[in-house]
Amino acid sequence: MKLIEVKDIRDNIGEEVRIKGWVKNYRKGSSKLRFVIFRDGSGIVQAVAFKPEMGEDKFEKVKQITIESSLEIIGIPTKHPKKEDVYEFQLTDLNIINIADEYPIGKKEHGVDFLLSNRHLWLRSPSQNAALKIRHTVYHAISEYLNENGFYRFDSPILTPNASEGTTTLFEVPYFDIGPAFLSQSGQLYLEAGIMSLGKVYDFGPVFRAEKSKTRKHLTEFWMMDAEAAFVEHEENMDIQEELIRFVIRKVIERNKKELELLKRDVEQLKKADAHFIRMTHREVIKMLKDKGIDIDYHDDFGAAEEEMITEDFDVPVFVEKWPKEIKSFYMKRDKEDPDLVLGADLIAPEGFGEIIGGSQREDDHEILLNRIKREGYDLKDYQWFLDLRKYGSVPHSGFGIGLERLIQWISGIKHIREVIPFPRMINRINP
Amino acid sequence: MKLIEVKDIRDNIGEEVRIKGWVKNYRKGSSKLRFVIFRDGSGIVQAVAFKPEMGEDKFEKVKQITIESSLEIIGIPTKHPKKEDVYEFQLTDLNIINIADEYPIGKKEHGVDFLLSNRHLWLRSPSQNAALKIRHTVYHAISEYLNENGFYRFDSPILTPNASEGTTTLFEVPYFDIGPAFLSQSGQLYLEAGIMSLGKVYDFGPVFRAEKSKTRKHLTEFWMMDAEAAFVEHEENMDIQEELIRFVIRKVIERNKKELELLKRDVEQLKKADAHFIRMTHREVIKMLKDKGIDIDYHDDFGAAEEEMITEDFDVPVFVEKWPKEIKSFYMKRDKEDPDLVLGADLIAPEGFGEIIGGSQREDDHEILLNRIKREGYDLKDYQWFLDLRKYGSVPHSGFGIGLERLIQWISGIKHIREVIPFPRMINRINP
Numbered sequence: 039m040k041l042i043e044v045k046d047i048r049d050n051i052g053e054e055v056r057i058k059g060w061v062k063n064y065r066k067g068s069s070k071l072r073f074v075i076f077r078d079g080s081g082i083v084q085a086v087a088f089k090p091e092m093g094e095d096k097f098e099k100v101k102q103i104t105i106e107s108s109l110e111i112i113g114i115p116t117k118h119p120k121k122e123d124v125y126e127f128q129l130t131d132l133n134i135i136n137i138a139d140e141y142p143i144g145k146k147e148h149g150v151d152f153l154l155s156n157r158h159l160w161l162r163s164p165s166q167n168a169a170l171k172i173r174h175t176v177y178h179a180i181s182e183y184l185n186e187n188g189f190y191r192f193d194s195p196i197l198t199p200n201a202s203e204g205t206t207t208l209f210e211v212p213y214f215d216i217g218p219a220f221l222s223q224s225g226q227l228y229l230e231a232g233i234m235s236l237g238k239v240y241d242f243g244p245v246f247r248a249e250k251s252k253t254r255k256h257l258t259e260f261w262m263m264d265a266e267a268a269f270v271e272h273e274e275n276m277d278i279q280e281e282l283i284r285f286v287i288r289k290v291i292e293r294n295k296k297e298l299e300l301l302k303r304d305v306e307q308l309k310k311a312d313a314h315f316i317r318m319t320h321r322e323v324i325k326m327l328k329d330k331g332i333d334i335d336y337h338d339d340f341g342a343a344e345e346e347m348i349t350e351d352f353d354v355p356v357f358v359e360k361w362p363k364e365i366k367s368f369y370m371k372r373d374k375e376d377p378d379l380v381l382g383a384d385l386i387a388p389e390g391f392g393e394i395i396g397g398s399q400r401e402d403d404h405e406i407l408l409n410r411i412k413r414e415g416y417d418l419k420d421y422q423w424f425l426d427l428r429k430y431g432s433v434p435h436s437g438f439g440i441g442l443e444r445l446i447q448w449i450s451g452i453k454h455i456r457e458v459i460p461f462p463r464m465i466n467r468i469n470p
Numbered sequence: 471m472k473l474i475e476v477k478d479i480r481d482n483i484g485e486e487v488r489i490k491g492w493v494k495n496y497r498k499g500s501s502k503l504r505f506v507i508f509r510d511g512s513g514i515v516q517a518v519a520f521k522p523e524m525g526e527d528k529f530e531k532v533k534q535i536t537i538e539s540s541l542e543i544i545g546i547p548t549k550h551p552k553k554e555d556v557y558e559f560q561l562t563d564l565n566i567i568n569i570a571d572e573y574p575i576g577k578k579e580h581g582v583d584f585l586l587s588n589r590h591l592w593l594r595s596p597s598q599n600a601a602l603k604i605r606h607t608v609y610h611a612i613s614e615y616l617n618e619n620g621f622y623r624f625d626s627p628i629l630t631p632n633a634s635e636g637t638t639t640l641f642e643v644p645y646f647d648i649g650p651a652f653l654s655q656s657g658q659l660y661l662e663a664g665i666m667s668l669g670k671v672y673d674f675g676p677v678f679r680a681e682k683s684k685t686r687k688h689l690t691e692f693w694m695m696d697a698e699a700a701f702v703e704h705e706e707n708m709d710i711q712e713e714l715i716r717f718v719i720r721k722v723i724e725r726n727k728k729e730l731e732l733l734k735r736d737v738e739q740l741k742k743a744d745a746h747f748i749r750m751t752h753r754e755v756i757k758m759l760k761d762k763g764i765d766i767d768y769h770d771d772f773g774a775a776e777e778e779m780i781t782e783d784f785d786v787p788v789f790v791e792k793w794p795k796e797i798k799s800f801y802m803k804r805d806k807e808d809p810d811l812v813l814g815a816d817l818i819a820p821e822g823f824g825e826i827i828g829g830s831q832r833e834d835d836h837e838i839l840l841n842r843i844k845r846e847g848y849d850l851k852d853y854q855w856f857l858d859l860r861k862y863g864s865v866p867h868s869g870f871g872i873g874l875e876r877l878i879q880w881i882s883g884i885k886h887i888r889e890v891i892p893f894p895r896m897i898n899r900i901n902p
Contacts, residue, residue: 079669158663231590237511423902470855
């Protein structure tokens with residue numbers, strides 16, 4: 039007898055098949071009737087057990103099952119008598135693989151701490167399952183876009199040597215006799231070496247921030263995609279980001295219809311974001327915020343509240359570009375037209391989801407970069423190799439970094455970042 | 471004028487175009503003739519500068535260039551007069567972007583330490599460029615195979631809590647007020663939770679081993695792909711691995727012809743590996759080694775020398791399966807036919823490249839696993855969540871882990887592991 043998955047039910051109508059999976063839930067219809075909500079990795083289906091059809095012995099087995107028990111169900115897929123595109127499964131028999139103990143999740147509302155302590159079980163909930171399927175799509179859509187556009191994957195290291203930039207948010211790791219190493223916060227500097235060999239490169243891996251923030255947008259361990267391209271300047275850098283994000287949106291809408299529905303994501307709103315992104319300078323944004331009555335200065339950065347306000351009038355993400363040099367990193371290239379500004383751009387997602395990308399054109403002049411490192415008071419020997427890149431065939435280049443979880447939050451509409459990564463790590467949480 | 475990449479030259483014969491990139495090398499033909507070996511991320515081409523064609527002023531610019539200078543070359547792609555599938559570039563003009571200082575690599579033979587200290591520049595060497603392009607293909611071929619076969623990406627955490635298994639090869643990270651965390655060596659245990667939600671899952675990320683080994687096969691930070699599947703048992707687990715590895719071999723042969731050629735990889739030998747893999751039990755292998763005159767016992771593990779010997783008579787990888795329980799992990803399922811053996815299998819690559827995969831069916835019985843954890847003397851509270859997976863809908867399941875760099879070494883034929891990762895980390899090396 040054919041072994042199929044839940045997703046293949048529609049292709050096996052009327053044929054006796056078997057499926058392996060778990061009991062999501064069950065209910066009694068009558069003394070002769072039981073409904074089993076059955077799931078596997080591919081989907082959920084309602085299985086119907088009707089005693090006169092199954093016979094007494096086999097129906098007895100149905101009565102033994104508990105929530106989250108593992109089974110092999112045997113029976114005949116049918117179309118739902120009334121609902122379009124809904125299928126059922128008429129049980130003829132079942133094999134019990136494991137009867138689950140009383141399942142701790144789902145009987146009542148649980149606190150977040152209980153759910154996080156039981157993350158290994160909570161993962162099975164339909165909303166968590168849906169979030170992780172969307173994560174799968176977002177991850178691969180990003181890779182697909184980059185691979186198709188000539189970028190090479192270039193895995194930057196996680197263990198990095200002493201960087202003289204502030205170490206307050208760095209995790210420290212004793213490294214043999216060498217001394218402390220630090221967990222990477224971004225592979226950007228390494229990617230800048232990679233482009234000189236491969237032209238366009240990206241990394242996509244975990245990064246770490248020992249930040250004491252406890253918000254719905256912060257994790258201590260999260261995934262970041264950094265991309266870097268030779269001969270790409272500021273405007274084109276934004277073009278690439280815009281195309282990439284719109285590509286990802288389309289792929290999720292195409293591949294995760296069910297999951298978006300289950301999460302009650304407003305897909306029409308999401309579709310509206312697949313249009314030309316807004317581009318405003320930092321100065322224009324400050325002016326807009328002032329006009330909205332916010333007390334803010336032309337040299338200020340934005341907090342979460344301001345980020346929400348920046349996009350509230352738009353359906354698409356907003357690039358905030360050309361920032362005051364004091365509030366951005368030393369490696370960003372200055373704007374020719376106004377040397378007090380840098381050619382950086384942050385991309386703010388609509389619907390209050392905040393920053394999802396940070397990027398910039400990089401300083402490619404050896405002398406200017408050298409002086410800037412000195413002026414910041416950094417130790418030159420830490421940056422010697424990075425300066426070398428400006429000494430041997432320097433080229434104009436730009437790049438950007440996407441926070442994977444932030445992007446998934448926006449696309450899936452999930453409010454808390456802890457639900458878009460399998461095992462979230464936060465300031466007070468490293469278990470299980 | 472059209473801006474193209476080196477790889478597009480064949481499609482632009484006879485048309486004046488421009489290309490941005492770097493000077494790999496140059497040589498003087500005569501007082502009127504210069505050859506510039508020019509590269510970008512996509513390939514290498516010889517550009518020909520002929521004074522009577524270019525004119526005096528433009529030819530002067532050619533004379534200024536140095537190795538690794540960055541240029542925009544302007545000219546006309548032509549077919550090589552004699553060689554098939556070889557193209558040249560007749561310079562009409564060039565724009566100098568940056569004249570490189572005297573390039574430190576390439577004038578003479580360099581020691582390994584010098585090259586590693588200059589890894590940010592060494593990456594540009596043709597062999598290093600080729601190795602990283604093959605890495606790109608191997609990484610994505612693995613993902614492609616898994617995605618097409620119903621596996622979901624499931625990123626397991628890097629920061630993990632105190633594990634009671636030996637901590638001698640673990641990197642320790644102080645984690646806020648919680649105490650020490652450890653850098654992951656494998657996501658397997660987490661993936662076992664993932665399959666109960668998603669059916670089949672994999673992770674693919676950096677793992678860490680604070681091992682004091684200084685060999686050509688060891689890194690302290692390397693990339694690992696762990697896959698895990700519900701309802702898959704030992705034999706099928708090996709089938710999946712075999713299919714996956716053969717898929718990867720075909721993709722590299724298909725996509726990296728030039729790189730394999732440059733690295734002088736014997737592609738015919740590689741093609742031979744795309745056939746049925748050998749499967750031998752640990753006992754059979756020990757007997758074979760004894761017959762070869764090796765002093766080894768039926769309860770011994772293999773070292774590098776034995777691994778080389780195991781595959782020396784075969785063109786394909788060899789699965790060594792059914793290991794004595796004492797030399798394998800507590801979570802491996804016992805063989806029904808001989809409870810002293812576990813249903814684990816290691817895959818050994820041919821041509822002396824050693825182990826590339828370790829995998830097994832996992833113990834799915836709660837009582838057996840509980841007792842085994844107790845007998846090992848591990849702290850039960852560290853494994854409570856892992857035991858839960860056997861309490862709530864346990865199912866037969868199996869998985870395996872591929873060492874990415876080991877696999878790339880074999881496929882590319884590169885002898886030292888440090889050359890198949892952008893910035894290698896070893897016991898004595900964390901810079902740059």
